[in-house]
Amino acid sequence: MSNPLFNVHFTAEGACVGKLRNEVTLTALEPFTVTRMLATDEGKFQGGDDTAPTPLEFFLTGLVGCLMTQVRVFARRLKVEVDDVKVLCRARWEAHPDDIGPYQGSPVGFEIDVDVTSAADPDRVAELVSAARRGCFVEQTLTRANAIEHTLKINGTAWQEDK
Amino acid sequence: MSNPLFNVHFTAEGACVGKLRNEVTLTALEPFTVTRMLATDEGKFQGGDDTAPTPLEFFLTGLVGCLMTQVRVFARRLKVEVDDVKVLCRARWEAHPDDIGPYQGSPVGFEIDVDVTSAADPDRVAELVSAARRGCFVEQTLTRANAIEHTLKINGTAWQEDK
Numbered sequence: 396m397s398n399p400l401f402n403v404h405f406t407a408e409g410a411c412v413g414k415l416r417n418e419v420t421l422t423a424l425e426p427f428t429v430t431r432m433l434a435t436d437e438g439k440f441q442g443g444d445d446t447a448p449t450p451l452e453f454f455l456t457g458l459v460g461c462l463m464t465q466v467r468v469f470a471r472r473l474k475v476e477v478d479d480v481k482v483l484c485r486a487r488w489e490a491h492p493d494d495i496g497p498y499q500g501s502p503v504g505f506e507i508d509v510d511v512t513s514a515a516d517p518d519r520v521a522e523l524v525s526a527a528r529r530g531c532f533v534e535q536t537l538t539r540a541n542a543i544e545h546t547l548k549i550n551g552t553a554w555q556e557d558k
Numbered sequence: 559m560s561n562p563l564f565n566v567h568f569t570a571e572g573a574c575v576g577k578l579r580n581e582v583t584l585t586a587l588e589p590f591t592v593t594r595m596l597a598t599d600e601g602k603f604q605g606g607d608d609t610a611p612t613p614l615e616f617f618l619t620g621l622v623g624c625l626m627t628q629v630r631v632f633a634r635r636l637k638v639e640v641d642d643v644k645v646l647c648r649a650r651w652e653a654h655p656d657d658i659g660p661y662q663g664s665p666v667g668f669e670i671d672v673d674v675t676s677a678a679d680p681d682r683v684a685e686l687v688s689a690a691r692r693g694c695f696v697e698q699t700l701t702r703a704n705a706i707e708h709t710l711k712i713n714g715t716a717w718q719e720d721k
Contacts (some may be wrong), residue, residue, distance in 0.1 A: 399652035400661050407618035409626050409645040417626045421615040427603040431611055435623030441631060442592040452584040454620025454696050455570035460598030460613035463572050463580045465663075467605060472660045481573040488695045489562035490634060496689030497635045498563050500628075502699040510711040517712045523648055524710055526659030532651045533617050536665040537704045543697060547687055548673040549680045 401426045403532060415443035417450075423480065451486075459532045460485050462507065465527035475523045479512040564589045566695060578606035580613075614649075621696045622647050625670065638686045640677040668700065675706035 404425040409417045416436040435450045443469045459482050461470030470477040485506040490498035513520050528534055547554040566589040572580045579599040586592045598613045600606030622645050633640040648669040653661035676683050691697055710717040 397654055397666075399654055401653045403599060403614070403651040403653070403663075405614055405618055405649050407615075407622045407645075407647045409622040409643075409647075411626065411630065411643050412714070415630055416628055417623045419622050420621045421611065421618060423612070427601055429601060429612075431615060433611060433615060434621040435619060435627070435670070437579060437631075437668045438590055438592060441627070442634070443627075448584065448596060449586070449592075450567055450620045450623035451566070451695060452570075452596060452620075453623060454699075455568055455584060455621060456582045456596040457615075457617025458614045459570045459572040459582050460580045460616060463574065464578055464600060464604070464613055465597070467574065467578055470685045473658070476712055480572075480574050482570075484570045484572075484650070486568050486570070488566040488692075488699075490564045490566070490632065491560055491562055495636070495685055496632050496693050499564075500566075500695035500698045501694045502695070502702065502704050504639050504705045504707065505646060506707045506709075508709045510710070510714075512713055517717065520660060520712050521710060521717050522658055526656060528708070529656055529662045530653075530659050532614060532663035532665070534706065535663045536617075536651070538706060539703050540623070541603075541665050541700045542667045543701060544667065544669045545691070546669075547684060548671070549669060549683050550675055551673075554680065554684050 408429075413446065415441060415446055416446050418480055455484060458537070461533040462509070462527060462531045465530045466509070466511070466524060469527045469530060470523055472524065473519075473523055475513065475515045475519050477511060477513045477515070477520070477523070481510040483508045483510075559687075576607055576609065578604060585681060592636060608642050618649055621668075621700070624696040625672075625690060625694045628672070628693045629674070632690045632693060633686055636682075636686055636689065638676065638678045638682050640674060640676045640678070640683070640686070644673040646671045646673075
């Protein structure tokens with residue numbers, strides 16, 4: 396593959412606070428730098444204190460926000476005048492039985508409706524939205540099976556998982 | 559596949575506000591109901607006003623928060639006493655050249671370090687963390703190539719994409 400035009404590198408460090416509240420410190424290392432904390436929680440359904448949005452709300456905000464941002468940023472770069480963009484995403488998962496845990500999480504699918512207001516040539520608007528989808532780091536992550544490397548420490552000692 | 563134990567269904571509706579700020583209204587329909595707004599923005603690097611965290615911060619908060627929540631919820635269900643959980647996630651993407659847009663987003667990989675403090679049998683703690691990974695809706699979404707169905711409207715008229 397070609398050398399990247401730029402790299403994107405973030406870390407996210409989560410700490411437990413309260414019953415089910417997590418405080419996640421985000422650090423962007425490339426291509427810009429910023430550090431910020433965002434908290435998640437659960438409502439009564441899951442046994443939380445409802446002090447913050449749930450993780451799936453953050454996840455979907457990342458997906459929709461990233462796509463919308465790419466449409467607007469790429470519109471400038473491709474010189475396609477865009478007056479407004481609306482996105483509606485419907486996301487479904489199912490919980491299935493697991494041999495050990497209470498359930499397994501399984502994604503069913505994502506539907507994303509994009510609604511653009513623009514006086515530009517519709518062919519160019521459609522081309523812009525397609526380019527924004529290819530540029531959207533979150534959507535591109537969801538369309539492929541990603542490598543996730545895990546390590547586990549228990550009381551400070553590395554645990555060797557059997558795989 | 560077996561009938562699901564329960565369904566998870568969310569919608570996320572994004573509206574453009576300001577230069578690159580997006581206001582995303584999240585609605586959980588199943589298995590609990592809630593509606594809430596979360597805003598994303600970009601810093602000066604991308605041409606935003608920096609009024610809110612960036613989309614990738616939301617995305618990673620969803621990933622880390624979901625996994626941590628499942629560890630704590632499943633710990634109760636599996637009766638494994640857990641005193642503390644810390645998670646560190648490193649996430650990398652690359653931007654590669656695109657024929658039309660300024661770049662394509664491409665995920666490189668995710669590394670997730672889980673650090674559990676517990677007086678329980680380490681085998682059971684490891685089993686708990688594995689079950690939590692299988693139960694984590696976000697991690698399970700990232701490990702597979704998901705179907706994403708798109709529709710596009712331009713000025714209110716449905717656009718038929720050539721595929």
